Each structure stands twice: as C-alpha cells, then as structure tokens.
Amino acid sequence: MIVIQNARLRTVLRYIIPFVLIPAAVILSAVVFEGQRYLIVSLGIAALALLLFMTGFERKNIGSRRMVITAIMTALAVFGRFIPLFKPITAICVMTAVYLGAQAGFLCGALSVLISNIWFGQGPWTPFQMLAFGLIGLFAGYLSRFLLKHSLLLILYGVLSGAAYSLIMDVWTVLWYAGGFEWKLYLSAILSAVPFTALYAVSNVVFLLLLKKPVGNKLQRIKIKYGV
Numbered sequence: 726m727i728v729i730q731n732a733r734l735r736t737v738l739r740y741i742i743p744f745v746l747i748p749a750a751v752i753l754s755a756v757v758f759e760g761q762r763y764l765i766v767s768l769g770i771a772a773l774a775l776l777l778f779m780t781g782f783e784r785k786n787i788g789s790r791r792m793v794i795t796a797i798m799t800a801l802a803v804f805g806r807f808i809p810l811f812k813p814i815t816a817i818c819v820m821t822a823v824y825l826g827a828q829a830g831f832l833c834g835a836l837s838v839l840i841s842n843i844w845f846g847q848g849p850w851t852p853f854q855m856l857a858f859g860l861i862g863l864f865a866g867y868l869s870r871f872l873l874k875h876s877l878l879l880i881l882y883g884v885l886s887g888a889a890y891s892l893i894m895d896v897w898t899v900l901w902y903a904g905g906f907e908w909k910l911y912l913s914a915i916l917s918a919v920p921f922t923a924l925y926a927v928s929n930v931v932f933l934l935l936l937k938k939p940v941g942n943k944l945q946r947i948k949i950k951y952g953v
Contacts (some may be wrong), residue, residue, distance in 0.1 A: 735779075802834075
C-alpha cells in the first residue's frame with residue numbers, strides 16, 4: 726500500500742481530486758470526447774479515487790486494513806445493485822464514509838458503479854454515476870459527526886442524496902440528448918425524473934434505517950479492534 730508522506734500534498738489532493746480533477750474528467754468525457762472514450766475515462770476516475778483514498782491515512786498498516794474493509798463494503802454495494810427497484814448502494818456508501826472516512830466513501834461509490842456496470846452495461850453515463858455516488862460518499866464522510874448523532878439528519882441526507890444523484894444524472898441526460906447543456910431542457914429533465922428521484926430518496930432512507938445499527942455496530946467494532 727502506497728503512503729503519501731507529505732501532509733500538505735495529502736491535503737491538496739483531498740480537495741483537488743474530487744472537486745477538480747474527477748469532475749473535469751467527467752466533463753471531458755461528455756463534451757470533448759462526446760462519450761466515445763467513456764471506458765478510459767471511467768478507469769481514470771477509478772485510479773484517481775484510489776489516489777484520493779491513499780490521502781486518508783498516514784501509516785501503511787492502517788491503510789491496508791481500511792482498504793480491505795472498504796473492498797468488502799464495495800462488494801456489498803455491487804451486490805445491492807442487483808436488488809430490483811430499491812437499491813442499498815447509497816446507504817452502503819454512506820455507512821462506509823461515516824465509519825471509514827470520506828475518501829473511503831468516495832472510493833466505495835465510484836468503484837461499486839464501475840464494477841456493477843460490467844453486468845448492467847458500461848456507457849457514457851458511467852463517469853457521471855461514478856462522480857455522483859462518489860460525492861455522496863464523500864460528503865457523508867465530511868458530515869459523519871452529525872449523521873452518527875442524529876437519525877433525522879441521516880434521513881435528510883438520504884433524501885438529499887437521492888435528489889443529488891438525479892440532478893447529476895440529468896446533466897448527462899441533457900448532454901446526451903442535445904449535444905450541449907441547455908437550462909430549459911435540464912429543468913424539463915428534472916421534472917420528468919421526479920418519480921425516479923422520489924424512489925431513490927425513499928430507498929435511501931429505508932436502507933439507511935435498516936443498516937444503521939447492524940452494519941454500523943460491526944464497523945465500529947472493527948475500527949476499535951484493528952485501529953482504523
């Protein structure tokens with residue numbers, strides 16, 4: 726496991742990767758490459774997500790342990806995408822971020838999409854999905870202190886996550902349909918997606934409430950036992 730020793734570099738990368746480099750790669754894929762290089766871009770995003778994960782720890786043994794647990798959570802998220810209609814992927818990413826850190830949440834979200842799309846189908850939409858689920862996990866890690874203490878905030882985050890995912894994917898819808906971004910078409914896409922957005926939000930809340938105690942307790946015990 727590679728460890729980034731320079732503290733200042735770790736701090737810079739923690740913000741540049743998720744908020745500059747990965748969004749730039751997503752936009753590049755859709756606008757410049759016109760969706761033709763989506764697999765290369767998706768693999769690039771996965772590499773950046775791994776680099777982001779490496780900024781979350783200072784010692785090699787801690788990083789290795791956290792990677793193993795994150796890999797298990799990612800596998801669970803991949804499996805969860807096979808559940809019809811209600812999917813626990815967001816809840817699993819949030820649980821990962823809350824207990825293992827924001828960078829682990831981003832990695833879980835991005836990789837679970839890339840891997841599961843081997844079955845569901847890779848396409849120009851994959852980079853947008855990776856960004857959406859990655860950011861959902863990332864912000865859950867930033868807000869972990871509050872989400873752990875207040876169930877209402879956790880429920881609210883589940884609702885907002887469903888809306889955020891839909892808003893990001895609607896950008897892809899407009900770019901695919903119009904060949905460029907148009908606000909009127911974007912607003913129309915948002916309105917037409919309201920039923921799906923509501924379904925995302927409800928499924929997020931249901932699975933967050935179901936997984937909070939059993940998964941949370943296990944992750945907390947692992948954190949204490951292995952020092953992650």
